[in-house]
Structures are given as C-alpha cells and as structure tokens.
Amino acid sequence: MSKATRATQLLSQAGVAFTVHVYDYHPNAERVGLQAAEALGEAPHRVLKTLMAEVDGKPVCVVVPSDREVSMKKLASAFRGKSANMMKPADAERLTGYHVGGISPFGQKKTVPTAIEEAALGEPLVYINGGQRGLQVRLDPKHALKALKAVAAPLIA
Numbered sequence: 801m802s803k804a805t806r807a808t809q810l811l812s813q814a815g816v817a818f819t820v821h822v823y824d825y826h827p828n829a830e831r832v833g834l835q836a837a838e839a840l841g842e843a844p845h846r847v848l849k850t851l852m853a854e855v856d857g858k859p860v861c862v863v864v865p866s867d868r869e870v871s872m873k874k875l876a877s878a879f880r881g882k883s884a885n886m887m888k889p890a891d892a893e894r895l896t897g898y899h900v901g902g903i904s905p906f907g908q909k910k911t912v913p914t915a916i917e918e919a920a921l922g923e924p925l926v927y928i929n930g931g932q933r934g935l936q937v938r939l940d941p942k943h944a945l946k947a948l949k950a951v952a953a954p955l956i957a
Contacts, residue, residue: 805931806897806907811939814947818939821927825901825934832901833866836936840927847927847936848920850903852892852912855881859895861905861914863928863944864955868917871957878915878953902933905948914950916941921952 803820811818821840829835833849840847844867851862855876864870876884889900897909905914905928920926920941928944930937945952 803930803935805904805935807904807929807931808906808937810907811937811947816939816943816947818937818943820930821936821938823934823936827901827933831866836927837866840936842927845920846923846925848917848941850905850929852887852896852903853884854887855879855884859887859910859912860884861908861912861948861950862955863905863914863920863950864917865920868956870955874953874955874957875915878951878955879913898929898931899933902929902931902935904929904931904937905944905950906937907931914948915953915955916945916948916950917955918952919954919956921945 823839837844837847845865847866848863849866872884926941927936927938
C-alpha cells in the first residue's frame with residue numbers, strides 16, 4: 801500500500817504535521833469507521849469518518865466521529881440550507897476520486913464545502929481517512945479545519 805495519496809500530498813504541501821497509520825481494512829465490516837477505530841486501538845470518537853452528502857442538491861463533505869450519526873437537519877443548517885441527504889456511493893466516488901471506505905476530505909478531485917463536528921475540535925489529535933482504504937492520518941483537528949477551509953458545527957444527532 802502506498803502511503804503517498806492526494807490527501808497526504810495536500811497535507812504536506814499545506815505544512816500540516818501528521819502521521820500515517822495503516823490498518824487491515826475489512827470491506828464487509830458493518831461500520832467501517834468503528835472497524836478502523838478498533839484496528840487502530842483508538843476510541844471511536846477520535847477516529848473521524850468522512851461522509852459525502854448534499855444540501856439543497858449541492859455536494860458537501862462532512863467529518864464526524866465514527867461512533868455517531870449525522871443529523872440531516874443540523875447538516876442543512878451548517879450550510880444554511882433547507883434539506884440534506886446522503887450522497888449515493890457511486891456519486892461520492894466520482895466526485896472525490898476516492899473509493900468508498902477510503903474517502904478523505906483532503907485532496908478530493910473537486911473541492912466542496914466541508915464541515916467538521918465541533919466536538920472533535922476538543923481532541924488533541926484525531927484520525928481521518930488518508931485517501932485509501934486502511935490508511936488514516938493522525939493530526940490536530942484544528943489543523944485539519946484550517947487545511948480544509950472547513951466550518952466547525954454541531955452535526956451529530
């Protein structure tokens with residue numbers, strides 16, 4: 801597995817300090833984010849999952865703790881929209897250039913507005929997908945917020 805992805809390249813170019821962590825990805829896991837947390841030996845609230853959604857029909861990226869669910873109402877509000885829904889996996893892959901299970905908010909083919917769950921910013925370090933299945937980057941969530949030009953918002957149900 802290559803540890804150099806569009807995500808890690810973007811972080812390096814942005815001068816963000818991060819470490820790369822590889823784990824055995826299980827595609828049949830019921831919840832991929834929780835499987836990653838277990839494989840890394842980390843608390844699920846520190847392993848963030850990247851989800852692609854639509855607010856008022858426009859694509860957005862959402863980063864939340866792997867043990868929580870996104871509130872569609874809060875998601876729409878974070879982007880000043882009226883309604884939100886999850887993006888179809890094939891659409892997410894086409895838009896980001898990553899495969900489901902390996903979607904990173906960093907280095908997507910098309911940059912879209914991004915929101916990070918505000919509670920995650922209270923952690924000193926978090927894990928976020930590094931652009932490949934079984935690859936996570938560990939970094940300060942505030943640095944992730946800045947690199948993504950993201951908004952912090954309450955997003956979880």
